Amino acid sequence: MNLLKTLCLIPQFPKVLTFIAMRKILNVLILLFITVRAFSQPDFSVEKPEVIIEGVPTEISLHFDDLPTSNTVLINGSKYTINSNEKTAVVEHKFSSDDEQLSVQAGTTTKTSPINPISLWLSIVPPLLAILMALIFREVLTSLFLGIFTGTAIIGYHNDGLAGIGSGFLSIFDEYVIGALNSWDHLAVILFSMTIGAVVTVISKNGGMQGVVNRISKKAKTAKGGQLATYILGISIFFDDYANTLVVGNTMRAVTDKLKVSREKLAYLVDSTAAPIAAVAFVTTWIGAELGYIQDGVNTIPQLSEGAYSIFLNSLSYSFYPIFTLVFVLMLILFQRDFGPMLKAENKARKTGEVLSESSNMANSELEEFERKEGIPMRPINAIIPVLIIVLGTIIGLFYTGWDSQIWQDESLGLTRKLSYIIGQSDSYTSLLWSSLTGLVVSILMTIGQRLLSLQEVMDSVVGGYKSMITAMMILTLAWSLAQITQDMHTAAFLKQLWSPELSPVFIPSITFLLAALVAFSTGSSWGTMAILYPLLLPATYQIAASAGFEHGEIMPLFYNVVSCILAGSVLGDHCSPISDTTILSSLSADCHHIDHVRTQLPYALSVGGVAIFFGTLPAAFGIPSWILFPVGIGMLVLIVRYLGKSSV
Numbered sequence: 001m002n003l004l005k006t007l008c009l010i011p012q013f014p015k016v017l018t019f020i021a022m023r024k025i026l027n028v029l030i031l032l033f034i035t036v037r038a039f040s041q042p043d044f045s046v047e048k049p050e051v052i053i054e055g056v057p058t059e060i061s062l063h064f065d066d067l068p069t070s071n072t073v074l075i076n077g078s079k080y081t082i083n084s085n086e087k088t089a090v091v092e093h094k095f096s097s098d099d100e101q102l103s104v105q106a107g108t109t110t111k112t113s114p115i116n117p118i119s120l121w122l123s124i125v126p127p128l129l130a131i132l133m134a135l136i137f138r139e140v141l142t143s144l145f146l147g148i149f150t151g152t153a154i155i156g157y158h159n160d161g162l163a164g165i166g167s168g169f170l171s172i173f174d175e176y177v178i179g180a181l182n183s184w185d186h187l188a189v190i191l192f193s194m195t196i197g198a199v200v201t202v203i204s205k206n207g208g209m210q211g212v213v214n215r216i217s218k219k220a221k222t223a224k225g226g227q228l229a230t231y232i233l234g235i236s237i238f239f240d241d242y243a244n245t246l247v248v249g250n251t252m253r254a255v256t257d258k259l260k261v262s263r264e265k266l267a268y269l270v271d272s273t274a275a276p277i278a279a280v281a282f283v284t285t286w287i288g289a290e291l292g293y294i295q296d297g298v299n300t301i302p303q304l305s306e307g308a309y310s311i312f313l314n315s316l317s318y319s320f321y322p323i324f325t326l327v328f329v330l331m332l333i334l335f336q337r338d339f340g341p342m343l344k345a346e347n348k349a350r351k352t353g354e355v356l357s358e359s360s361n362m363a364n365s366e367l368e369e370f371e372r373k374e375g376i377p378m379r380p381i382n383a384i385i386p387v388l389i390i391v392l393g394t395i396i397g398l399f400y401t402g403w404d405s406q407i408w409q410d411e412s413l414g415l416t417r418k419l420s421y422i423i424g425q426s427d428s429y430t431s432l433l434w435s436s437l438t439g440l441v442v443s444i445l446m447t448i449g450q451r452l453l454s455l456q457e458v459m460d461s462v463v464g465g466y467k468s469m470i471t472a473m474m475i476l477t478l479a480w481s482l483a484q485i486t487q488d489m490h491t492a493a494f495l496k497q498l499w500s501p502e503l504s505p506v507f508i509p510s511i512t513f514l515l516a517a518l519v520a521f522s523t524g525s526s527w528g529t530m531a532i533l534y535p536l537l538l539p540a541t542y543q544i545a546a547s548a549g550f551e552h553g554e555i556m557p558l559f560y561n562v563v564s565c566i567l568a569g570s571v572l573g574d575h576c577s578p579i580s581d582t583t584i585l586s587s588l589s590a591d592c593h594h595i596d597h598v599r600t601q602l603p604y605a606l607s608v609g610g611v612a613i614f615f616g617t618l619p620a621a622f623g624i625p626s627w628i629l630f631p632v633g634i635g636m637l638v639l640i641v642r643y644l645g646k647s648s649v
Contacts, residue, residue, distance in 0.1 A: 042066035046104050046111045051155050051488045054117040057092040062104065064088070074105040116158045120497075123489035126151035127522045127579065130482055134578040140594045144478035144579065148172050151485035172481070180480035188429035190476070193246060193585070194469045195436040199386055199443055200250040201465030202458060205373055206447040208382030209254050215380045216255050223350065223648075226252070226259035227269060227333045234273030235326070237391060241286070241582055244274040249589025251387055262349035263356055263592035264342060264600040271586035271601060272329050275526065275571045276322035293530045294563060297538030303552065304542065304559075311563055317626040318509075318561045320616030320633060321568035324608050325575075328637050332604075337645030340603040345596070346648035356591070376452045386443040393435030394428075402426025475594065479524055479579050486523045505545040505558060506621040512537055513565040513572075513617055517609065520573025524580040529570040537562060561620055568612065575605040607644075611636045 047061040060075060064087045071084040075093045082089035095117045104111045130147025134140050149172060156168025180186055203209050220226045230252045237244040249270045256266045278286050295308040332338060338346050349355045402422040407413065444462070447453050453461070512533070520529040541562045545555040574580045578598045587597035615633040620626060
């Protein structure tokens with residue numbers, strides 16, 4: 001103590017002591033800062049989706065004010081890794097029915113917000129209600145609207161209670177209908193469809209369509225001949241299902257009307273030649289999407305090095321439903337037999353000449369738009385040239401938008417594969433827009449140039465053609481809106497739960513076919529079904545078969561069968577669904593009441609689907625060669641037509 005007092009008398013000692021103390025305090029502060037920094041994060045905000053479904057991965061977006069200091073976050077107690085070099089992070093988390101709030105912890109900061117996850121089974125209610133309402137009451141606009149409202153009401157109630165039902169009602173227009181119209185692809189379909197309607201109106205008013213009817217009637221003097229001509233035209237326009245549907249339906253309607261073929265039968269011929277031929281042809285607008293979906297599934301199978309295009313080609317030997325459908329349609333025409341509701345519609349048309357159902361899509365005033373002006377010549381060329389421009393122009397547009405000189409010059413690729421790649425990566429919607437606009441302008445110039453109609457009359461016809469498609473576009477827009485509801489509510493995830501990986505591998509193709517048909521029927525989208533099921537079922541098929549002791553050589557036939565079944569089941573479900581866009585377009589292009597089209601087509605589609613499963617898909621999984629199964633299946637279709645069908649002459 002005396003020594004310390006002595007040292008304190010030295011003038012410099014207090015300064016030294018103060019300096020040492022300050023150093024220690026500073027070190028403590030630095031250590032404290034480092035410790036706090038290690039356990040804290042910059043402030044952040046949390047963005048969660050409006051729709052949270054129980055048991056389905058939900059994307060949670062985190063936005064940090066500065067780079068995060070840790071690469072982990074906790075969401076409702078579960079740890080997730082994030083990129084500490086980015087200010088934004090997206091984490092997928094599955095919520096349970098017990099979760100009442102979203103809790104996100106980054107370092108020492110925690111953000112919470114209330115949530116109320118929707119039970120997954122509720123996701124099937126909106127599309128199921130819309131389908132049942134449409135089939136029972138035969139009024140598709142109201143059915144689609146109620147389906148959409150049911151979905152928005154469920155979402156609104158889970159977010160805001162009873163008050164959310166009102167906000168859900170308001171969101172029908174400002175979120176879902178506007179969302180459907182805010183898609184470039186959807187707007188292109190609307191504009192193309194309405195322009196096709198305008199072309200048909202102009203070539204009807206200027207006598208060109210009547211000239212075609214008269215010319216074809218000389219060759220096709222019977223209902224059988226008219227249906228056969230429709231079938232051949234449908235097969236010929238194989239490159240795009242939308243172009244097929246709109247061109248064939250609008251072009252052949254006047255011909256089949258004169259030959260007393262019901263509008264229901266015309267809609268069936270159009271619908272059952274469009275998607276089936278587009279799905280299996282080598283050069284179509286479908287091929288690019290199909291190959292992309294297949295590749296997504298193949299990428300997760302390390303044992304498989306085969307390319308997507310080769311897999312697609314090998315799967316064609318198992319494409320029973322699309323091929324059987326094309327054969328079945330031809331049989332109905334050649335044997336002149338029908339059954340079920342279609343037989344009643346055909347008998348009515350033959351006996352009374354009334355091809356329209358009691359509730360046609362068009363009013364009489366709208367049908368007058370398609371009547372020829374009296375006193376003008378009926379020249380088939382005035383209709384043939386615009387239609388050919390639309391068909392050939394679409395093909396040229398597909399090549400132009402998809403052209404790739406490197407692919408074309410690649411000597412390792414055959415001609416078919418080159419064409420498939422080019423068409424597959426083309427922009428079909430742009431091609432359709434270009435071709436329809438050119439066809440409309442040419443039809444107008446030909447009409448005015450021959451002085452068949454005045455400029456005022458031509459433009460009135462154009463406006464009338466656009467107006468005639470308003471109902472069609474309303475239905476299509478609501479169908480797209482309902483499809484968005486099913487996507488937001490993860491309806492497909494509910495349907496996927498029906499899949500059981502414990503089943504024997506030989507039953508996988510048949511169950512895949514049924515599951516794909518169910519998903520397409522419920523969502524109204526064959527492309528959406530393929531996008532969902534290919535990445536899910538292709539790796540599952542390979543893994544299940546391998547686990548069951550199958551060798552690679554034994555797995556591949558089963559694998560090709562599953563690839564085909566996803567596509568075939570998607571087309572079947574699309575054919576049966578009242579909310580499918582191609583089904584809607586088929587009925588509208590034929591001016592057949594939409595529910596009448598679904599009701600008359602359903603027995604045919606289910607009959608072919610049953611034959612495809614029991615005489616194609618299932619025995620093929622047991623190893624029976626396709627060259628045996630195709631003749632057997634076609635033989636069964638012959639028996640169905642001959643013994644169930646009755647003459648509709």
